[in-house]
Amino acid sequence: MKPIIRVEHLSKQYYLGVRDAAYDTLRESIVRTIRAPFDRLRRTNGKHNAEPIWALKDVGFEVAPGEVIGVIGPNGAGKSTLLKVLSRITEPTTGRIQLYGRVASLLEVGTGFHPELTGRENIYLNGAILGMRKTEIVSKFDEIVAFSELEKFLDTPVKRYSSGMYMRLAFAVASHLEPEILVVDEVLAVGDAAFQRKCLGKMGDVAREGRTVLFVSHNLIAIQSLCQRAIWLSGGEVISDGRAGEVVSKYLTSSVGARALEEVWDDVEAAPGNDVVRLHRVRVRPQGETFDCLTMSTPFVIEVEYWNLLPGAHLHVTLHVYTEQEIVAFTTGNGADNTWQDSGMPAGLFRCVCYVPGDLLNAGRHRFVLLVVRDKTAIIFRRDSGVSFEILDLQERELSQYGREIGAVRPALKWVTEQLRATQQDNSSADQVGLRLPGEPATALSEES
Amino acid sequence: MGISTTDDASTVKTTQTAQPSRSSTPLSPDNLPDTPLVTIEANKAWNASELHDLWAYRELLYFLTWRDVKVRYKQTELGIAWAIIQPLLTMLIFTLFFGRLAGVPSDNVPYPIFAYAGLLPWTFFANAITNSGNSLVGSANLITKVYFPRVIIPGAAVAAGLVDFAIGFIILVLLMFYYGVTIGWGLLMFLPLVLLTTLLAAGMGMWLSGLNVKYRDVRFALPFLIQLWMFVSPVIYPASFLPAKFRWFLSLNPMTGIIEGFRASLFGHRFNWGSLTTSLVITVALLLYASYSFRRMEKTFADIV
Numbered sequence: 044m045k046p047i048i049r050v051e052h053l054s055k056q057y058y059l060g061v062r063d064a065a066y067d068t069l070r071e072s073i074v075r076t077i078r079a080p081f082d083r084l085r086r087t088n089g090k091h092n093a094e095p096i097w098a099l100k101d102v103g104f105e106v107a108p109g110e111v112i113g114v115i116g117p118n119g120a121g122k123s124t125l126l127k128v129l130s131r132i133t134e135p136t137t138g139r140i141q142l143y144g145r146v147a148s149l150l151e152v153g154t155g156f157h158p159e160l161t162g163r164e165n166i167y168l169n170g171a172i173l174g175m176r177k178t179e180i181v182s183k184f185d186e187i188v189a190f191s192e193l194e195k196f197l198d199t200p201v202k203r204y205s206s207g208m209y210m211r212l213a214f215a216v217a218s219h220l221e222p223e224i225l226v227v228d229e230v231l232a233v234g235d236a237a238f239q240r241k242c243l244g245k246m247g248d249v250a251r252e253g254r255t256v257l258f259v260s261h262n263l264i265a266i267q268s269l270c271q272r273a274i275w276l277s278g279g280e281v282i283s284d285g286r287a288g289e290v291v292s293k294y295l296t297s298s299v300g301a302r303a304l305e306e307v308w309d310d311v312e313a314a315p316g317n318d319v320v321r322l323h324r325v326r327v328r329p330q331g332e333t334f335d336c337l338t339m340s341t342p343f344v345i346e347v348e349y350w351n352l353l354p355g356a357h358l359h360v361t362l363h364v365y366t367e368q369e370i371v372a373f374t375t376g377n378g379a380d381n382t383w384q385d386s387g388m389p390a391g392l393f394r395c396v397c398y399v400p401g402d403l404l405n406a407g408r409h410r411f412v413l414l415v416v417r418d419k420t421a422i423i424f425r426r427d428s429g430v431s432f433e434i435l436d437l438q439e440r441e442l443s444q445y446g447r448e449i450g451a452v453r454p455a456l457k458w459v460t461e462q463l464r465a466t467q468q469d470n471s472s473a474d475q476v477g478l479r480l481p482g483e484p485a486t487a488l489s490e491e492s
Numbered sequence: 493m494g495i496s497t498t499d500d501a502s503t504v505k506t507t508q509t510a511q512p513s514r515s516s517t518p519l520s521p522d523n524l525p526d527t528p529l530v531t532i533e534a535n536k537a538w539n540a541s542e543l544h545d546l547w548a549y550r551e552l553l554y555f556l557t558w559r560d561v562k563v564r565y566k567q568t569e570l571g572i573a574w575a576i577i578q579p580l581l582t583m584l585i586f587t588l589f590f591g592r593l594a595g596v597p598s599d600n601v602p603y604p605i606f607a608y609a610g611l612l613p614w615t616f617f618a619n620a621i622t623n624s625g626n627s628l629v630g631s632a633n634l635i636t637k638v639y640f641p642r643v644i645i646p647g648a649a650v651a652a653g654l655v656d657f658a659i660g661f662i663i664l665v666l667l668m669f670y671y672g673v674t675i676g677w678g679l680l681m682f683l684p685l686v687l688l689t690t691l692l693a694a695g696m697g698m699w700l701s702g703l704n705v706k707y708r709d710v711r712f713a714l715p716f717l718i719q720l721w722m723f724v725s726p727v728i729y730p731a732s733f734l735p736a737k738f739r740w741f742l743s744l745n746p747m748t749g750i751i752e753g754f755r756a757s758l759f760g761h762r763f764n765w766g767s768l769t770t771s772l773v774i775t776v777a778l779l780l781y782a783s784y785s786f787r788r789m790e791k792t793f794a795d796i797v
Binding site: 045047049057108127128129130131132133134135136137138139140141142143144145146148150151154155157159160164167168171172173174176177 | 524525528529530531532533534549551552554555556558559562563566567633634635636637638639640791794795
């Protein structure tokens, strides 16, 4: 298929300290011009005072019309530089980009807002800066105002707005851009959860309209749910380019992967614990998969290995699993395990394995608190585990289902829907669909067949 | 106006032109233009697509000008009256010190109106190059976040000065009535002279604003330069005040021809076509050089501003 964006051998070089050069004075410049030949001599002796940095190195890819692409990578990987070159803010050092459609870039929400101007005036100004025609702004003005929910404050200078109002107005304007290609930087990093949700929802709409979107985010869940394809950049180079789910998994495995999922103490003396118990290893791993990443449907295990230093002790392990919101998702323990009920546990190394089924936890980062209980009553050891793990939402993604569903857990439960009685007027269903709120799944309403 | 839903994407009219209309419908794979709309490459010289962009973004020039005008007198008690007070007070001071005390001649026109007719284009020019010279640095947040032809920023700063000029002009008309100055055919030259001043200011502003991004010294040097420049321009005194053998030297200053031209146009004096031509030639040359140097500096704006 013919691409709408073609990027070939794109490179962008920056010089470290170019920031200082901005404050150069004429005098320094003159001095440097005079000294330049000498500096060059010195530099051949291996002295560099301006180290070039390749923010992008031979990057190449093609984007088909209507594709929604997520760009991921660690900080300094070149993501923002790529977007800046694509949106023509800065020029590449070498290479070429061909664009077969109009580009609008949204590297920041509210670019060009003037604090002294009113909301109404800023809508026009910001719209024009983002590349909208005046007629376009006029025709969409009411929609923009409605979306921002700021009707009452339209004639107030935006410097009197709260930051939330400011963001709402800014996003309202930006979301009414209608380019063929939309380039979006981490705009979702600002604002509260509700705002982010709104942004993501709007992005989903844009994608559904068949526009081409390039989207940089650290929110891998958003990338997963919005994009079909992801490009992983690191050190200015494309590391991986392919289906979003796969690229994200690879990225996670390599960066936050295995390291954070395990804690080991080889030296018993130095391990956390006390006279009775000392930890040896705490680990979270997927059950029976080679993949090192946890998705919502992956069954996984939490393993705790500890040394029992007191022969004959009755020890049990309890885990409190916390969600990102610091809510206890569940508590579990092996108190019902009566293997060493009679004699007590001999001294030595033990391993307790807790099997957590798939489709139980919600997406997001989780941590747990580990407790060792003696005689089923006394907590003799408690530790906030250093191990934390991220549950990814990799399921078949409908675009309407962006972000995370609320709830401490998100178990897969059995549901049954059946028709109890047929009604005469079947045409009412069309109205119902029309009234549906954006973001709500349509499935519940279209039951009749 | 019909609200477009996602469903009518299938009824897109096919446009095979290289510049698709700014419709709200996204491109589908089969109506992509054959040639790229934009090619981004290093070291690209001026080309048609950039001139096309300049045209496409003409409304932004309007909006930025409008913003500058709107914002300039916000939260001031006297508001737009400052556009009148500045040249008027300067005129009074000049009249007192140069007209009365120093007895500077004024080409057979009452000194106050003589001074005002010079101050009007001069104030416009001075404010325009100051504002546009500092405009790019002041718009760093725009430059690093969104694309548009950068030249619009200093351009808008110059254009915003025209609004003050127009208001000051009303005062000039009132003064001319008061002093009973008769007008002639020379007034036809007034608008071309305004255009020439604007172009000269645009050229200077463009060059200085680009230079300012790299060398912040410009910000400090500029007020000083403007002060000096005023003394070598016939604002306070007529060009005839100087001995004839030095007058050609004064003509090398493009503002000489312009200010003298304004006076000739308003007061029905003879035009000095020689010095006007010099102004025109210098203005055109400056504009060309400024465009070239701006284009060269433009590439690094986003990286160093």
